[in-house]
Each structure stands twice: as structure tokens, then as C-alpha cells.
Amino acid sequence: MVLHDFLPSGNGYKIRLLCACLGLNVTLKEYDITKGETRTEAFLALSPNGKIPVLELDNGDVLSESNAILLYLAEQHASLLLPTDLITKATIYKWLFWEQYSHEPNIAAVRFWLTHNAMNELKEQMLPDRVQQGNAALQLMDDTLKKQTFLIGDIISLADICLFAYTHVAEEGGAYQLSDFPNIQRWIKTIESQDWFIPITQR
Ligand SMILES: N[C@@H](CCC(=O)N[C@@H](CS)C(=O)NCC(=O)O)C(=O)O
Numbered sequence: 721m722v723l724h725d726f727l728p729s730g731n732g733y734k735i736r737l738l739c740a741c742l743g744l745n746v747t748l749k750e751y752d753i754t755k756g757e758t759r760t761e762a763f764l765a766l767s768p769n770g771k772i773p774v775l776e777l778d779n780g781d782v783l784s785e786s787n788a789i790l791l792y793l794a795e796q797h798a799s800l801l802l803p804t805d806l807i808t809k810a811t812i813y814k815w816l817f818w819e820q821y822s823h824e825p826n827i828a829a830v831r832f833w834l835t836h837n838a839m840n841e842l843k844e845q846m847l848p849d850r851v852q853q854g855n856a857a858l859q860l861m862d863d864t865l866k867k868q869t870f871l872i873g874d875i876i877s878l879a880d881i882c883l884f885a886y887t888h889v890a891e892e893g894g895a896y897q898l899s900d901f902p903n904i905q906r907w908i909k910t911i912e913s914q915d916w917f918i919p920i921t922q923r
Pocket residue numbers: 726729730731732753756758759770771772773784785786787820
């Protein structure tokens with residue numbers, strides 16, 4: 721398998737972290753998204769959406785959208801991270817969909833704007849609202865994690881792999897303070913202590 725990726729990307733890191741957890745070998749092909757390397761004719765022929773992560777399977781199938789890739793790999797390997805009970809599964813789907821709508825646009829986008837010198841007048845106007853919504857998302861996670869070890873209860877799941885990616889680097893850029901969310905901080909330490917854990921910077 722080849723993972724087309726950009727190392728600082730949390731969306732890409734979700735896949736790398738899951739592969740580490742499942743013990744899967746994946747070859748990394750890196751692109752610099754700040755230089756438009758995912759907008760070339762060759763990349764668009766691979767994935768017309770022009771964004772990483774993209775997973776190219778050994779049989780030539782090509783998958784995009786980080787959370788779809790997470791679900792594919794977890795299903796394919798019958799991972800305990802995605803239990804078969806339908807209600808538990810739906811709870812995991814809930815977190816994955818919520819991540820893309822309520823978390824990633826506020827936390828990942830803001831981190832990218834502030835760490836890649838990508839601010840402009842429009843983004844300056846959008847920033848306060850995005851940060852307010854990002855803090856609301858972090859608060860929801862913190863309230864959940866006050867009651868239980870992981871996002872769906874006391875077992876680690878695909879929801880934790882997905883949400884860990886951008887949450888643990890939310891402070892980068894300076895818009896968010898994780899010290900405001902002690903239960904998230906404890907959850908981050910728990911995930912970092914897993915024996916399969918790899919950091920976002922690891923190839
Ligand atoms: N919803 C997509 C988002 C993918 C995405 O936004 N990728 C960014 C990096 S994290 C990207 O490739 N941006 C480059 C571009 O749009 O040119 C996913 O979860 O995979």
C-alpha cells in the first residue's frame with residue numbers, strides 16, 4: 721500500500737497511526753501541499769479532489785477521505801477498534817462525522833492558517849468564530865472524557881485514533897490552550913502511552 725501524504729497533516733497522521741496500531745506496512749509518498757504538489761495533473765489523475773491523504777492499494781484501487789480510509793482499514797482487518805455491535809459502530813461513525821464537521825474545520829484549519837503564514841483579511845474575520853466553535857468542540861470532548869477513559873467508553877476505538885490526530889496538536893499556532901481541557905490532556909497521555917504509538921512527525 722502507498723499512502724500519499726504530507727507529514728504535518730493530521731488527516732494523514734490518522735492513517736499512519738492506525739497502520740502503526742494494526743501493524744500494517746505502508747509506503748509513504750510525501751507531497752508539499754504548500755507548494756501545490758497535490759494539484760498537479762499526475763496527482764489529480766490519481767485523486768481528482770487534489771488532497772491528501774490518498775491510499776493506493778496493492779490491487780490499484782485508490783481511496784481518499786481520511787475517515788473513509790480509517791473505516792476501510794479497520795473493517796478489512798476486523799480490528800477491535802471497530803466493534804461489530806451496530807450501536808457501538810454508529811457511535812464511532814458519529815464521532816468520525818462530527819470530527820469532519822465540528823472539529824477539523826475549526827481546529828485543523830486554524831492550525832494550518834496560523835502555522836503556515838496563510839492568514840488574509842477574510843481569514844482574520846473568520847478566526848474568532850472558528851476559535852469559538854473549536855473551543856466548543858474541545859469542551860464536548862472534555863466533558864465526554866470526564867466520564868470515561870475513551871470517546872466511546874472504556875475501550876479505545878477508531879473514534880480515538882481519528883480525534884487524537886488534530887486534538888493533540890491543537891495548540892500549534894497559539895489559538896487553543898489544552899490546559900483548559902484536563903480530561904483531554906489525560907486522554908492524550910493515555911494514547912501516547914500505547915506500545916504502538918508513533919508521533920505525527922515519524923515517517
Ligand atoms: N476531508 C478530507 C480533507 C483532506 C484535506 O483537507 N487535505 C489537506 C491537507 S490536511 C490537503 O491536501 N490540502 C491541499 C490542497 O487542498 O491543495 C479528509 O479527511 O481526508
